Amino acid sequence: MLDGQWVKVKATMEVTTVSRKWKQLCLFIVLAALVFPAGGCSHLDGSFRAASAFEEAGGRSDRGDYPAALSGYEEALKKYPAAGDRALFEMGIIHAHPNNPQKDYGKALECYRTLIKDYPRSSYRPDSEMMIFYLANVTMKDKLLDTQRNEIEVLQREVNKQRDEIATLQREIGNKEGEIASLQQEITALEKAASPPPAVIKGPADKILIEKKERRLTLMAKGEVLKSYKISLGGNPNGPKERQGDNKTPEGTYQIDSRNSDSQYHLSLHISYPNERDKRRARQMGVSPGGDIMIHGMRNGFSWFGEYHTSIDWTRGCIAVTDNEILEISELVPNGTVVEITP
Template identity: 60%
Template sequence: MGKVHGWISGYPNSFFIRIVITSMFASGCSHLNDGYQAKSTFIEANIFFSQGNYKASLGKYQQIIEKYPSTGDKVLFEMGIIYAYPRNEQKDYQKSLECFQKLIKDYPESGYKKDSELMIFNINNAIIKDKTIATQQTHIETLQQEIITLQKKIEGLEQEVTNKENENIKLQKEVLIIHKGTADKILIEKKERRLTVFSKGKVLKTYKIALGGNPNGPKERQGDNKTPEGIYVIDSRNKDSRYHLSLHISYPNDKDKKRAQQLGVSPGGDIMIHGIKNGFSWVGDLHTGVDWTKGCIAVTDEEIEEIGKLVPNGTIVEIRPGRQDGT
């Protein structure tokens, strides 16, 4: 049976209390003719009831009705009350009804008959109410499950939309490359931290960049962390770069070598246009907040892939001066 909060709906608490108290007093004085042991067992049953040990109380009443049949109406009424008692976690309305119905049938002249009829009426109402609540609860749970299922479907559709959007973005980039053609020049403006890709004098796209950690002036020697300045070409590329993908710039050119020779130093090399260091792609375009390379030109991983598709080997790379001291 479903759990009923409080006492049976529509059943006055005062009536129930009166019945319980009456039955307790009755057990102490109405059956003296059955002997001291019957009286003692009634008292034990009531003590168990008051302690909340309803199972033990029912057991005592069962002993009484077996040994002292003349107390049957009283015992059946008490057992019916216990089976229907709200605080009894093992309450059983069906067994309660059976007790009251047996009392009315077997003891038609009993003083408990009228109260038993009222108990039957209220218990039946409680059963109907419990069934209604259970049906409503089942309906609610079904609706909740349907909502969960719909939410999952919505999430799935949202993911499909996201996937389609990503596919569209990718296609748009590929279409951009096809329509605009192959790039023939890269212009890097150090002061503006900007890389621009050209095709036949027209701008294909611009990108924000990060430079070497010491960006002022041209690169002069190995390890100075400066980005070169001058005219170069893309002479190779590395798809297995530690920086996602890299396009190698033909530094040092003749001018760079001559300057380094005059200074008596190595001009250095390995200047690239590359992505973000592997494992840190999540940084995205935030990487441009600081010049962090050792002289290379850095863009995001997504951008270097795009540039790599636009720019073939042999493309001219012009790197213009960066900021001058005091500017």
């Protein structure tokens, strides 16, 4: 009975922690979306009235009057269709704004998808595609949170019914404090003995091991680990990359064949994908294998994400680390270094 009660209590605590983290992540993504570059006013029709309409709608949004702001943008969309991409983009931001009491991710997604469909050459398109990707992840996490909340409610009811048993168990635990303290000391000693010593960077590395399932990149030299890093992968991480645009990270053996110190993702090391096997598979499928797979840092302007970027897989097939980490990896990894990517 003692073990069973602690399992239920622990499950309740773990589920609650996961729920809180997802809430923080969802808000984090939406707030990050609000600082995406808006792309200027290049799509306005140039008339004073169009500019005035957008300025008025923007002012309402700044004052927190989101329904009025949406009405203003909808009116501008009807009157000035040439600038409709800006109106749709701003409406999407308002629908997803964390301070909007009537925020609706579904309506935000609809705005961005309409923008991409009706304005395929708009400068707002790249950021709209990124917002669609982020909001789709937020929606998925919301569904997970709902499931977790239901599980928490069931566990809470069960805990409430068994308070007397828990109180009895707590008294038993109190009587064995000395035994528990002794066991904790033994556990601490075992953990210290089992913990591997911190990796010493000796460099240069002769191999990069990327373990997709573990979300881990490890630098190695002569079979020894130099250092490991947490990573983010493509937004569709399961399975090897097969074609251009599938948002998958490749699997196989490659090399670092070039690097770009002026990358839009701070700094990048190019991986020699596709190899001959990848090209042969793509030919058999009748598709393009794609390319431009890199190990890179954060998108320029977003270095403040730091280690939080590993909470989701957000790239289009690349392997992402923090800006400081890509600088360190670049110094340790010369061109020609073997890159092994495992499932």
